[in-house]
Amino acid sequence: MSKTQTKPQREDLQPGEVLCEYCTAKCCRYFALPIETPTKRKDFEFIRWYLLHGQASVFTEDDDWYLLVHTKCKHLQDDHLCGIYDTRPQICRDYTTDNCEYEDDWTYDRYFETAEQVWEYAEATLQKKGENIRSRKPPLLPVLA
Numbered sequence: 506m507s508k509t510q511t512k513p514q515r516e517d518l519q520p521g522e523v524l525c526e527y528c529t530a531k532c533c534r535y536f537a538l539p540i541e542t543p544t545k546r547k548d549f550e551f552i553r554w555y556l557l558h559g560q561a562s563v564f565t566e567d568d569d570w571y572l573l574v575h576t577k578c579k580h581l582q583d584d585h586l587c588g589i590y591d592t593r594p595q596i597c598r599d600y601t602t603d604n605c606e607y608e609d610d611w612t613y614d615r616y617f618e619t620a621e622q623v624w625e626y627a628e629a630t631l632q633k634k635g636e637n638i639r640s641r642k643p644p645l646l647p648v649l650a
Contacts, residue, residue, distance in 0.1 A: 515607060524602040530585040531606045533578040537564075537571040549627035553620040563623070564613040 512527040540563070543549045552570075555561050560575040580588040587593055617623050 512607075515602075524605070524607055525586065528585060528605075528607055530581055532600060533581045533585075533587070535573055535575050537573045540570045540572050542568070542570050543627070546627060546631060549623055549631070552617070553623045556617060556620045556623060563617045565615040566613060568614070 515524060518524060540552070541548065543552060552563055555563060555572055562573045562575070564571050564573055578587075580593075582588045587597070615626070617626065
């Protein structure tokens with residue numbers, strides 16, 4: 506595939522062609538671990554702490570929360586293929602391209618990149634019962650005659 510061509514659609518691959526041959530190996534450039542769903546301020550403080558470290562973000566998918574660590578596998582080669590394919594870990598062996606990010610059209614339900622975003626979300630979702638998170642209504646401006 507030349508640089509001017511676009512990558513083929515998943516359904517257009519010919520028998521024997523492998524999807525990974527056209528991909529930039531997104532699945533080898535991060536890992537995500539499930540984390541507890543935050544329900545208290547302390548839980549959000551942990552998430553803020555995660556995001557104060559480089560190359561981390563947090564996302565949700567179907568109400569499940571994940572810590573996403575943006576780091577490339579040290580065995581990913583320049584051609585975007587695995588350098589230890591025959592001895593790769595079991596998690597890599599179990600992974601399939603059936604639902605991978607090949608098409609670039611997936612999104613997260615919630616995505617946090619900064620500690621400030623998490624704090625704002627926590628403030629909005631942890632409000633006390635009956636507490637209004639909106640600012641007070643400003644006084645009316647005088648009517649000019």
